[in-house]
Amino acid sequence: MPTSLHNQVVEHLGSRIVGGVIPQGSILLAADLEDRLEVSRSVIREAIRVLAQAGLVTSTKRVGIRVLAPEHWNPFDTQVIRWRLASDQQGAQLRSLTELRSCVEPMAAELAAVHAPEAMRKELLMVSAQMSHYGRQGDLVRFLELDIRFHAIVLAASGNEMFATLATPIGAILRGRTELGLMPDRPHEEALAWHQAVADAISTADSAGARKNMDSIMRRTQNEISGIWQEAPRLFHDPTRPQRK
Amino acid sequence: MPTSLHNQVVEHLGSRIVGGVIPQGSILLAADLEDRLEVSRSVIREAIRVLAQAGLVTSTKRVGIRVLAPEHWNPFDTQVIRWRLASDQQGAQLRSLTELRSCVEPMAAELAAVHAPEAMRKELLMVSAQMSHYGRQGDLVRFLELDIRFHAIVLAASGNEMFATLATPIGAILRGRTELGLMPDRPHEEALAWHQAVADAISTADSAGARKNMDSIMRRTQNEISGIWQEAPRLFHDPTRPQRK
DNA sequence: TAACGCCAATCTGTGCAGGCATAAAAATAA
């Protein structure tokens, strides 16, 4: 089941652009890409359309396909996030996402306490109980999956679609954190208690408690992993000038 | 300079799908679309690629182009946001975005106080001063543009790309709010003071003050406009089952 | 008879090759 050809081209070009192999400002020619990648014009064109929507390139007549600067890349595009996490900008990407979740998840917990359907409240209690169980056993593999599930449920239970879609990239950074060996041998009791407290608060419609305890979780994780992005430079894109080209 | 053909097709189909004219579960056939829209295969295919990336459709062999349910739509896609704001789901869209900004902007202000470059701090002071000036004069047109600019600068000054890209949709809802006549005849003194306080706090690197005052702004706007989405239903997409079709 | 499994026909997206039209940069002329 080989993934479709144009997707392969999107993957090929996208990862190279984000990875810096193809530098910003480069001009790609559709005809060149045809020979180099040995595919037909239609797949090139469809791939370029997708990359253009992600903000990686823009194609104009008579000049070609221009590779755009990082500030034009759509930071919410799932593929862009994936490519950045696999590049030397992974520090900056982790920081952005972590800052985002550290403000979104407490609000999601607060909303979930008010709006979550009964089934999700129950499931949260189950998951947090299992997290404590496997966490104390030191079963990090199972714990990781439960952790991802926990945060995904809270985000979904907020009833805010935007929050819910953040579950996927957040799951990715949780996985990345364990893969990079940034997790303690077994989760801290403190963290287990906070997860439990969030689940309890949501199931009893205690919105303030849900927010507070989720906020505690966020503060801890922020402290734990902020070392990764040592001095990854921040990008300031002045909104005054739309700066097209 | 008419925008390119395939973009027109994206616009045509996208707005109709989000608007509900083309209901979820519909099957579109590329050949049909060719005659109906009177364009060639290539533009149809490129348009479908873009719509597929936005999560509006998925195309499979032997069956056609299936229109997906709203929970698959990418809520961070700028076009999806625009189409939703122009549809009968505008209440739900406003709510999502407002909830998001109400947690993101305070955090952005806090980060801006720490990381903002000098030029942006200065500009914030200027803009907030002008907001007070034109606000007290009752010049709502100029005030609106300054307000949009103010929040865009704070988001950009956070140095977080994800926050920065939210400036565009947030600007859209600020515009929408005035167009719908949801703004008072002249801005409240309270609101003017808070904006000023945010600018002051950021320029003096007072992160706690920046967050607190921005949070006040968010609370007020949330109260002012939450009436729009009366009882727009919340969508709960269970993350457990990936549910394909 | 009814249920099951296999196979072929069919339908539709995917990919290929080549053509012309057009817009915009670059070169040239005024």
Place this chain on the structure above:
DNA sequence: TTATTTTTATGCCTGCACAGATTGGCGTTA
């Protein structure tokens, strides 16, 4: 400098072959 022509790469169109999934028929079996 300004106006005009030339150049050239994308935009758009069309005909064709292929792949893969659905459907229905056919024969076998319980």
